[in-house]
Amino acid sequence: MSRRGSTLPTRAHWLLLGLALLFSLVLFLYLLECAPQTDGNASLPGAVGESYSREYYQALLQEQEEHYQTRAASLKRQIAQLKQELQEVSEKMKSLQERRNVGARGIGYHGNGEQAPGDLLGFLHSQIEKAEVSVGAKLPSEYSLVPFESFTLMKVFQLEMGLTRHPEEKPVRKDKRDELVEVIEAGLEVLNNPDEEDEQENEEGPLGEKLIFNENDFIEGYYRTERDKGTQYELFFKKADLMEYRHVTLFRPFGPLMKVQSDVVDISRAIINIIMPLAQRTEAFTQFMQNFRDVCIHQDKRIHLTVVYFGKEGLSEVKSILESVTRL
Known part of the structure; x- marks a missing residue:
């Protein structure tokens, strides 16, 4: 009984060992079958690979x-x-500028109509005659009047203020600036190169030299546009050492600028009228009259003052101030 008991464990041990070896053999064969096969014709990295990459x-x-x-x-x-x-x-652009210069010389500043067609020149002159340039026109009421707007070298003083709501402003639009600059240059051309028909006196300066005006001599100008006729320009120039203005009238009848007239305005004996509205404020009026007496009466003596007083309160005091100034 003891031998049989010892033989059974020995056989079981060898049986387990055989099963383990069999399982290992099957696993090894499986791994050999599932391993990836290498391509024997694949190109190895070397000279051939490098030559292909360079090309x-x-x-x-x-x-x-x-x-x-x-x-x-x-x-x-x-x-x-x-x-x-x-x-x-x-x-x-060059050809257009040349045509423009020819047109300006032909029917513009100098009034020489030989180079302009007769029909066109006649139409332009008819536009000037229709406009209120030389002769006024009868209007049904004051609402039909086209007002003037004034301008200087830097500012435009306008009645119709538009979107800005400013009566005084710089010309914002480039075409408006160019228009006013062109008008001033045209006025200077008329003054510095007058026609033979213009009978202007005192064309020489104090030292006998010829008067040459420039843009710094431009004082102010006025213009207004009638929609069916054109734009009228009134320009005023003055030398600092002369007691006279040069007045130039130009008209643009929806075409080149045309000279209407050019004359001399003598201001040596001209009287300046000042109309002053006043209501109370007698202290400020007293100071104003002192300045008026020192500057206008004692120095210039060619100024007439008219005071329009509103109300009755303070009227007697204003009269006494005026009487005291007139007695001095």
């Missing part, structure tokens, strides 16, 4: 270079085309 990059660089050359040629053609168009535009 590829050379072809890529060649393609990029051809693309850039094509782009550069296209840009050169565009630049040449733009230069040609710019030259054509410059020639057109």
Whole structure:
């Protein structure tokens, strides 16, 4: 009984060992079957791989270079085309400027109508005659009157204030600035190169030299536009050492500027009228009369003052102030 008991564990031990070896053999065969197969014809990294890569990059660089050359040629053609168009535009602008100068000399500032067509010149003169430039027109009421607006070198004083709501402003629009500058230059052209028909006296300065006006001699101007006729300009120039103004009237009948007249305004004996509205404020009026006496009465003596007083309170005091000034 003891031998049989010892034999059974020994057999079980060898049986387990055999099963383990069999399982290991099956696992090894399975791994051999499932392992990936290597391609014997695959190219290994070496000289052949490097030669293929160099050719590829050379072809890529060649393609990029051809693309850039094509782009550069296209840009050169565009630049040449733009230069040609710019030259054509410059020639057109030059020809238009020459025509404009010829038109200005023909029917503009100098009043020489030989170079202008007769029909056009007649139409322009008819527009001047229709407008209230030389002779006034009868109007049904004051609402039909077209008011003037004044301007200087830097400012425009307008009655219709528009969106800005400012009666005094700089010309914002470029076309308006160019228009006023052109008008002032036209007035200077009339003064510095007068026609033979213009009988202007005192064309020489104090030292006998010829008077040459510039834009600094421009004092102020007035203009108004009648929608069916054109724009009228009244320009005033003055030298600092002369007691006279130069008055130039221009008209633009929806065409080139035309000179209407040019005359001399002598102010050596002119009387300046001042109309002053007043209501109370007698202390400020007293100070004003002192300045008026020192500047206007003692120095100029060619100023007439009219005081329009509103109300009765303080009227006697204002009268006494005026009487005291007149007695001095």
